[in-house]
Amino acid sequence: MSDALLEVLQQVAPGTPLREALDSIIELGRGGLIVITDEERAQEVVQSGFLLDTEFTPQRLSELAKMDRAVVLDPSLKKIIYANAFLVPDPTIPSEETGTRHLTAERVAKQLDVPVVAISAALGHVTIYYGELKYVLHDIPTIISRVNQALRILEQYRGTFDELLGELTLLEFEGRVFPSHLANVIQLIVQMLEVEGEIRPWFVELGTEREMVELLLEWMMLNVEETFELLVRDFQVNQRRSEEISAEIRALPTEELLSSERIMEILGHEGGEETLDTAIPSRGFRVLSEVPRLPLSVIEELVEEFGTLQSLLSASEEELMRIKGVAKVRARAIKSRLERLKRRLSVPEAR
Numbered sequence: 001m002s003d004a005l006l007e008v009l010q011q012v013a014p015g016t017p018l019r020e021a022l023d024s025i026i027e028l029g030r031g032g033l034i035v036i037t038d039e040e041r042a043q044e045v046v047q048s049g050f051l052l053d054t055e056f057t058p059q060r061l062s063e064l065a066k067m068d069r070a071v072v073l074d075p076s077l078k079k080i081i082y083a084n085a086f087l088v089p090d091p092t093i094p095s096e097e098t099g100t101r102h103l104t105a106e107r108v109a110k111q112l113d114v115p116v117v118a119i120s121a122a123l124g125h126v127t128i129y130y131g132e133l134k135y136v137l138h139d140i141p142t143i144i145s146r147v148n149q150a151l152r153i154l155e156q157y158r159g160t161f162d163e164l165l166g167e168l169t170l171l172e173f174e175g176r177v178f179p180s181h182l183a184n185v186i187q188l189i190v191q192m193l194e195v196e197g198e199i200r201p202w203f204v205e206l207g208t209e210r211e212m213v214e215l216l217l218e219w220m221m222l223n224v225e226e227t228f229e230l231l232v233r234d235f236q237v238n239q240r241r242s243e244e245i246s247a248e249i250r251a252l253p254t255e256e257l258l259s260s261e262r263i264m265e266i267l268g269h270e271g272g273e274e275t276l277d278t279a280i281p282s283r284g285f286r287v288l289s290e291v292p293r294l295p296l297s298v299i300e301e302l303v304e305e306f307g308t309l310q311s312l313l314s315a316s317e318e319e320l321m322r323i324k325g326v327a328k329v330r331a332r333a334i335k336s337r338l339e340r341l342k343r344r345l346s347v348p349e350a351r
Contacts, residue, residue, distance in 0.1 A: 005133050006204055008036075008115045011077060012128070013207030014140065017058045018077055022119060022126055024062035031121030032065040033101050035072045037114040039081050042072045045108050049085030056080050065119075070104075075114075105129050140209055143202050147213050150199050151220065157192045158220045164188060165227065170345040172234075172282040173338075175310050179269070179276050182235055183260035189228045190250055190257060196221055230286035234309075238268030284309035291337045298325040302334075313338060 012019050025032045035042060039053075049069060054060070056079055064071050064083040072082035089107035097103040105118035109129035116129045126137040138146075164185050171177045199217055203210040232242040232249075248266050249257070256262045260276055269275045287309055288299045301323045306312040320331035 002133065005128070005130055005135060006201065008128055008130055009135070009137075009201075009204040010207075011036075011115075012117065012126070012137065013204060015208030017056070018061075018073075019207065020058035021061040021065075022117070024058060025065045025119055026124045026126075028062065028066070029121060029124075030066060030119075031101055032117070032119040033070040033087070033105055034061075034065075034117040034119075035070055035085075035087070035108055035112075035114065036075055036077070036116070037072065037112055038074060039072075041112050041114065042081060042085075044112060045087045045089045046070075046072065046082055046085045047088045049082045052080050052083050054080050102127060106134065109133075138205060140206065143205055144209075144213070147199055147202050147206075150195055151213065151216055154192060154195050154199075154217070154220045157188060157195065161185070161188050161192065161224065166345055169287060170342070172284075172287060172309055173313065173342045173345070175279060175281065177235075177280055177282060178278070179260045179264045179280060182231065182280065183263045186228070186231060186249060186263055187257055189224055189231075190252075192221065192224055193228075193250060227286065230289060232267065233285045234282045235280055236267045240268070281308040281310060283307070284312050287338065287341070288312075288334075290341055291334055294330070294334065295325065298323065298330075301325060 010016075012022060022032075035045075039051075049072075056073055056077055060080065061071060061073075064080065067084040070082070070085040070087050071080060072085055073079070074081055087104050087108055089104060089111045091107075093107040093110050095103050095106045095110075097106050099120075101120075102118045105116040105127070106129045108114075109116040109131060113131045118127045118129065119125070120127070128135045128137065168177065168181055168185055171181055196217065203214055206213070228246050229242050232245045236242065236245055238245075245266055249263060252262065261273060264275055269280070271278075283303050284306070285299060285303060288294060288302060302312060302320070305323055306315060317328065317331040317335060320326050320334060321328060326334070
């Protein structure tokens with residue numbers, strides 16, 4: 001969904017003055033045509049009408065919509081420029097619409113490249129045209145139903161994500177991470193981000209109704225994207241920026257995303273299928289991020305000095321204290337936290 005369309009959806013979301021006017025028009029069982037543009041551009045298509053230049057209020061707009069023709073609002077939605085406007089767009093502009101109101105709306109939107117809102121009197125549907133774009137607003141119960149369905153899928157993904165991440169962390173401590181282990185987590189993260197990407201545009205349409213489902217989404221996606229970036233930093237062997245690598249992985253077609261070999265290739269590992277049977281060391285960024293109040297600058301110094309998580313784990317407190325920003329208390333805290341984390345992750349396996 002384009003940014004331009006999202007901006008218009010925000011203007012017609014529940015809780016906004018324009019949405020209040022649209023709902024009122026629908027409740028009255030009437031149709032309507034609303035063009036959002038400035039007076040100069042409106043004159044290209046307005047053949048006749050009342051030039052009002054008056055303050056916009058939901059009540060005033062719904063009253064003016066009782067007239068059969070269009071209403072023109074300024075882009076800030078603060079003024080009503082025209083009422084009962086007879087629109088004559090270029091008739092050669094192609095349109096697949098059959099009804100007069102929607103045909104006119106589409107042609108005006110294409111000609112002026114501005115948002116045009118058409119309200120169907122018969123169905124009570126609201127259609128937004130913007131340039132070449134067309135979007136039909138959904139009713140709130142339908143959106144909530146779709147969001148809840150997507151959240152249920154995401155909830156299942158989250159459970160699997162937490163489980164796989166715990167297993168991966170333990171394997172990192174033991175130095176037994178193979179490409180398939182890493183790829184499984186990355187593939188799941190990308191799937192979760194895709195579902196999130198499908199849900200977020202619905203929030204714009206929900207407007208003030210989105211608070212509860214948005215909180216649920218934030219909880220389910222907590223630290224997911226950050227984990228992705230840290231995993232890339234832990235296992236990349238090239239000099240590319242981690243953001244570029246994660247973006248490339250996210251853009252992979254499904255078939256390539258499911259290939260451990262392809263993911264390893266993007267991370268800089270060479271050797272094709274042969275690399276799939278070789279354990280890959282973690283640098284320790286993600287595990288060190290579990291240590292409370294440990295600044296990223298210190299984490300980077302530790303990784304730079306020790307190279308791998310295994311080397312870091314075998315380091316003494318005195319060796320850790322050689323790193324800038326690591327005094328005795330912090331060195332002890334790092335050792336203690338990592339030991340506790342490994343012990344906690346090892347408990348299920350011991351049982």
